[in-house]
Amino acid sequence: MESVAWISETRGLLSHCFSIAAIYYSLKFISQNMTVVQSATSLESKSGTASRGPLILASICFLLSLLAKPSSVTTPLIIGILVIGFFPAQFKSLLIWIAGWLVLAVAFIMLNRGEQSELLFESPLWARPLIAGDSLTFYLWKLVIPYPLAMQYDKSIRLVLETETIYWFWIIPCLLLLAACFSRQQRIWLTIAGIFIAGLLPVLGLIP
Structure with missing residues (x-):
């Protein structure tokens, strides 16, 4: 309600938009990686990984969501929960990226706490x-x-x-x-x- 009732809360809508985009590109990588793995298996080849392009786009979208509103720090957790819940075999392929996003999230949390420490x-x-x-x-x-x-x-x-x-x-x-x-x-x-x-x-x- 807050994000659509206050004209100043367009930053919240913008942040959510970029967060959803980050989730979308992460799941897109999972889908592509599953296709590549299945193809490699059918060809009896151990090589083959999906392009990292979607993950790079996901990282950019996550950073933009943080810049719009730091409350989107939980986006990496949501991505991790989605992958573990529905694509557990693919979690390892995203682990390093999720860890990197969490480090970025912690940095924004500490920065935000420093700005609002007197109001807490x-x-x-x-x-x-x-x-x-x-x-x-x-x-x-x-x-x-x-x-x-x-x-x-x-x-x-x-x-x-x-x-x-x-x-x-x-x-x-x-x-x-x-x-x-x-x-x-x-x-x-x-x-x-x-x-x-x-x-x-x-x-x-x-x-x-």
Whole structure:
């Protein structure tokens, strides 16, 4: 809602656009690599790798997404979760690239923390998992029933710590994750859960 309600939040839309492009080019490399490997296997040849062009484009798109809005730092995690969930045999071919993207993401995190250090509220360590659980429940609720809609929700960490719901809201995402672990389509649901959590990491309050 925020990204489409505030004209100044076009940076968020731009960042998401480049993040999706980075994911697309990463999966495109996976698709090409699978084709090359299958062709090499059918020809009884051990050589053959896909072009690194899509990964170079993915790296450029990821960098542009970070420059637009640093909250896209979780894009490499989302790519890794997608590959592990649906193309586990191809994860090794992307490991070095994902590691490089994560290093770049950490650099942007440290730079951003330096710029906003005076504005940060240091929540106690014991409360951070509870804050994360409360945040996950909030976003799950908005995903299912997006009402009421607002440009900005007053859910600061200070206010959350003053509520009693923080001590039991964390149970809801834990139960859903447990249900995903025992579902028949375990891989699909765990991949979806991983992407959902990874995308929200910057706003879960685990890292102040």
